[in-house]
Amino acid sequence: MSVAVLEVKDVQKVYGKKGESQSHALKGVSLTIEKGEFVGIMGPSGSGKTTLLNVISTLDRPTGGFIQIAGTNITQMKQNQLADFRSQKLGFIFQDFNLLENLSIYENIALPLSLQGVSSKEIGAKVKKVAQTLGIEEILSKYPVQVSGGQKQRAAAARALVHDPAILLADEPTGALDSKNAKSLLETMTDLNENHQVSIMMVTHDAFSASYCKRILFIQDGNLYTEIHRTGDRQQFFKQILDVLAELGASHDVR
Amino acid sequence: MLLKLSLSSMKKMMKDYLVLLVGLVISISIFYMFQTLALNSDFTKGNSVIKSIQIVFNVGAFLLALITIFYIFFANSFLLSLRRKELGMYMVLGAKKGKISQILFLETLTMGIVSLVIGTIVGIALSSGIGVLLMNLLEISADGYYPFYLPSVWMTWGFFMVLFLLTSTINAVRLARATELDLIRAEQQTDDVKAKGFGTVLVAILGVALVAVGYYGLIEIMTLQLLGFLIGAIATTIGTYLLFISLLPVLVQALKRNRKLNDQSLNAFTFAQLRFRVNNLTKILGTVAMLIALGVGAMAGGLAFQKNVDLIANVGHVYDISLHDPVSEDQEALKKMTVLEQNTYSYKVNEDAVYYLKDDLLAHPPLISTNDMQNYDPNKEPERIAEPLPANLYGMNEDKDEKTGQKLEELPDEWYQVISQEFTISYKMYDGKPVRVVDQATFASVKGNEHTVVIAKVDDFLKYKQDIKAMNQRQKEQIKPASEDEEVYLTTKYGTYESVYAFTSGTMFMGFFLGVAFLAMMASCLMFKILSGATRDRDRYSMLRKIGVRKSLLVGSIYKELLFVFLFPALMGLTHVLVGMQMFSFILLEPYVNIWVPTVIFVVIYALYYLITVRLYRGIVLPKEV
Numbered sequence: 039m040s041v042a043v044l045e046v047k048d049v050q051k052v053y054g055k056k057g058e059s060q061s062h063a064l065k066g067v068s069l070t071i072e073k074g075e076f077v078g079i080m081g082p083s084g085s086g087k088t089t090l091l092n093v094i095s096t097l098d099r100p101t102g103g104f105i106q107i108a109g110t111n112i113t114q115m116k117q118n119q120l121a122d123f124r125s126q127k128l129g130f131i132f133q134d135f136n137l138l139e140n141l142s143i144y145e146n147i148a149l150p151l152s153l154q155g156v157s158s159k160e161i162g163a164k165v166k167k168v169a170q171t172l173g174i175e176e177i178l179s180k181y182p183v184q185v186s187g188g189q190k191q192r193a194a195a196a197r198a199l200v201h202d203p204a205i206l207l208a209d210e211p212t213g214a215l216d217s218k219n220a221k222s223l224l225e226t227m228t229d230l231n232e233n234h235q236v237s238i239m240m241v242t243h244d245a246f247s248a249s250y251c252k253r254i255l256f257i258q259d260g261n262l263y264t265e266i267h268r269t270g271d272r273q274q275f276f277k278q279i280l281d282v283l284a285e286l287g288a289s290h291d292v293r
Numbered sequence: 294m295l296l297k298l299s300l301s302s303m304k305k306m307m308k309d310y311l312v313l314l315v316g317l318v319i320s321i322s323i324f325y326m327f328q329t330l331a332l333n334s335d336f337t338k339g340n341s342v343i344k345s346i347q348i349v350f351n352v353g354a355f356l357l358a359l360i361t362i363f364y365i366f367f368a369n370s371f372l373l374s375l376r377r378k379e380l381g382m383y384m385v386l387g388a389k390k391g392k393i394s395q396i397l398f399l400e401t402l403t404m405g406i407v408s409l410v411i412g413t414i415v416g417i418a419l420s421s422g423i424g425v426l427l428m429n430l431l432e433i434s435a436d437g438y439y440p441f442y443l444p445s446v447w448m449t450w451g452f453f454m455v456l457f458l459l460t461s462t463i464n465a466v467r468l469a470r471a472t473e474l475d476l477i478r479a480e481q482q483t484d485d486v487k488a489k490g491f492g493t494v495l496v497a498i499l500g501v502a503l504v505a506v507g508y509y510g511l512i513e514i515m516t517l518q519l520l521g522f523l524i525g526a527i528a529t530t531i532g533t534y535l536l537f538i539s540l541l542p543v544l545v546q547a548l549k550r551n552r553k554l555n556d557q558s559l560n561a562f563t564f565a566q567l568r569f570r571v572n573n574l575t576k577i578l579g580t581v582a583m584l585i586a587l588g589v590g591a592m593a594g595g596l597a598f599q600k601n602v603d604l605i606a607n608v609g610h611v612y613d614i615s616l617h618d619p620v621s622e623d624q625e626a627l628k629k630m631t632v633l634e635q636n637t638y639s640y641k642v643n644e645d646a647v648y649y650l651k652d653d654l655l656a657h658p659p660l661i662s663t664n665d666m667q668n669y670d671p672n673k674e675p676e677r678i679a680e681p682l683p684a685n686l687y688g689m690n691e692d693k694d695e696k697t698g699q700k701l702e703e704l705p706d707e708w709y710q711v712i713s714q715e716f717t718i719s720y721k722m723y724d725g726k727p728v729r730v731v732d733q734a735t736f737a738s739v740k741g742n743e744h745t746v747v748i749a750k751v752d753d754f755l756k757y758k759q760d761i762k763a764m765n766q767r768q769k770e771q772i773k774p775a776s777e778d779e780e781v782y783l784t785t786k787y788g789t790y791e792s793v794y795a796f797t798s799g800t801m802f803m804g805f806f807l808g809v810a811f812l813a814m815m816a817s818c819l820m821f822k823i824l825s826g827a828t829r830d831r832d833r834y835s836m837l838r839k840i841g842v843r844k845s846l847l848v849g850s851i852y853k854e855l856l857f858v859f860l861f862p863a864l865m866g867l868t869h870v871l872v873g874m875q876m877f878s879f880i881l882l883e884p885y886v887n888i889w890v891p892t893v894i895f896v897v898i899y900a901l902y903y904l905i906t907v908r909l910y911r912g913i914v915l916p917k918e919v
Binding site for chain 1: 552553555556557558559560561562565566568569833836837838839840841842843844845846
């Protein structure tokens with residue numbers, strides 16, 4: 039039986055005040071992500087995929103609609119509640135890692151737990167465990183500037199996962215990595231999804247990265263365009279993605 | 294073309310430039326104010342005190358110059374940091390390096406000249422405002438003091454032009470050395486976390502040793518004299534900088550090593566920020582500590598001098614008022630005061646001597662001071678004279694050989710003290726006649742005018758300063774001077790007070806002047822430095838907010854972090870002051886008297902700057918809420 043970790047219903051986002059020139063970034067998007075899914079969000083630049091990620095990650099407020107994460111409606115929450123919600127239920131991975139460069143990798147990973155008032159001993163155990171999963175035990179005492187980009191992104195992933203979030207939100211996680219590191223990270227994410235039941239939503243415009251997902255939602259001009267499921271192997275899925283992208287590009291040309 | 298571009302971008306960054314300009318103007322105007330005092334030769338010569346503490350003043354001027362150099366160099370590297378990204382972009386687009394360096398050189402110099410013009414004007418305004426105000430408050434004559442004084446203007450311009458030319462060149466050279474990529478990536482450079490090794494420990498030990506030597510010099514100033522002062526000034530300054538370079542980062546590192554503390558809430562981040570600050574702000578923190586020490590020290594010194602006027606007057610006089618044959622105005626004035634003790638004694642004057650009635654004295658024995666200047670002890674209270682006067686006749690100030698037909702005993706010391714210090718208010722009043730203390734029979738037989746002397750002790754001498762001054766004036770008129778042009782000098786408490794006050798007010802003036810100057814520089818330095826680096830921290834706070842840190846927690850972290858940054862130099866500076874006040878012990882009875890006044894003034898100003906800094910910093914780093 040499947041349980042929805044994320045439910046988005048008719049979400050709209052309008053920038054600019056009424057009466058002035060407004061831009062509609064999201065024009066009523068609805069989607070559902072079940073527990074244990076690995077979903078990709080794709081779309082060309084300006085399609086609204088980053089806006090969607092921002093409203094889901096509670097960093098931005100939708101103008102209309104309804105978002106529920108792990109059974110909690112987040113659209114009516116106050117600032118402090120949102121902050122607490124983010125720190126407890128969500129895990130983030132960003133393109134530019136967003137590690138605090140003045141903290142060691144250990145301290146970076148420990149931060150979400152420290153914020154929740156977890157005891158120092160327990161923090162140590164949890165950080166060690168998640169570091170093991172991601173294969174970065176060796177670099178815990180180092181600082182971000184001393185490690186490679188791939189290691190940085192693994193550290194960011196560790197930080198996103200250390201507090202067992204309901205869902206992992208990834209924004210172009212491979213964007214700043216070379217192909218080898220990107221591949222390795224995507225394999226790790228797949229492993230997390232398949233063997234550790236981590237629900238993942240990944241925003242990307244890179245077809246190769248997207249091919250690791252189980253399901254992909256395409257967005258265009260603030261609307262959901264189409265959705266494809268991975269049925270066969272990854273290479274086949276990759277081609278399928280390229281086809282949809284070509285279709286999207288063609289629709290651009292027509293207009 | 295490039296010049297046009299650079300002008301327009303300067304306009305855009307007006308706010309940042311304004312911060313820089315304000316900083317420069319403050320330092321220039323303070324330097325100018327100082328120079329008006331130093332170079333106004335009529336003023337310094339006319340004021341004996343300032344002349345006598347010339348060495349203290351010169352060291353002060355030297356320190357001010359040193360700190361100004363630091364300040365200017367730092368302010369100009371701030372200017373470079375403002376411009377480097379944009380100038381780097383011009384270079385990427387093909388502008389020649391020489392041309393860019395030239396532009397930066399001109400910009401730095403222009404900035405300097407503009408601030409020099411404004412700074413001199415502000416300095417003149419400040420000198421005539423604060424300077425004259427302080428002089429009025431302290432009742433010292435401003436004769437020969439001109440707020441606008443050309444030699445001071447030349448001095449200020451010369452000093453700062455050399456500095457600006459130097460910094461402009463340095464900026465240009467630094468730019469010329471950097472590559473295009475270095476420049477546009479300037480903001481992406483991360484804070485390097487350097488491990489502090491054995492060298493740091495050595496530096497820390499050296500710092501502690503130097504501060505200790507400096508303190509020793511100041512404490513032992515009685516024996517070391519001028520050498521002690523020089524050792525104190527130099528060793529303490531260098532030691533302070535070394536301590537901030539070495540010890541402080543090590544301390545913060547230790548704080549971070551405490552895993553339990555570090556893992557708590559946002560502490561890991563707060564400590565990391567703090568470590569970054571103490572590593573980056575070492576020089577500025579050392580400077581701030583020294584400025585606090587100088588500022589508070591100068592004010593404390595000034596105040597101590599003022600308070601010691603009282604003490605010196607108190608040592609010689611128990612009674613605040615001594616009146617011979619008081620007139621009705623005197624009595625009226627006395628009635629208005631809260632008099633703790635008032636005694637009246639009769640005496641007669643004939644052509645041989647002055648006669649006090651023994652029984653009169655013994656019936657109301659007066660108090661005498663038990664303190665003296667050499668072995669001052671604030672706990673020594675005045676004591677009442679218990680010395681009996683068994684003989685019939687006593688004499689003082691009398692030639693032993695001169696026989697008057699009667700046998701005169703030597704007047705006991707305590708009585709001698711009271712008559713010479715409290716009763717006798719001018720050596721002129723008895724025309725140098727001897728004083729005798731006689732029994733009732735002798736007193737009655739003396740043919741001469743009978744007079745009275747009233748001595749009174751009030752609750753607060755300073756409260757009635759004006760009334761007592763008027764009494765003194767009337768007494769002066771009573772004692773007609775031998776020749777008209779000769780000034781009568783009264784040895785009453787007020788007379789002593791007045792003369793010592795004139796002597797010390799100059800010192801106090803200097804103390805407050807310097808104190809205000811140093812505190813203003815200090816405050817502007819620290820705030821300026823913290824804010825100029827704030828944009829670099831913006832990403833960190835935005836990231837923390839993203840992963841779900843409450844705003845209140847972020848704000849708390851800022852308060853905590855900056856509190857430490859402000860606290861360290863304050864503690865160091867105040868310790869310097871407490872020890873440094875020792876150096877006044879050879880002129881002052883109680884150097885620590887009223888030390889809380891400048892301390893409170895400082896704490897209030899400092900706390901205000903702390904709060905403003907937090908406020909502005911918050912505005913820069915905290916992300917806007919949706």
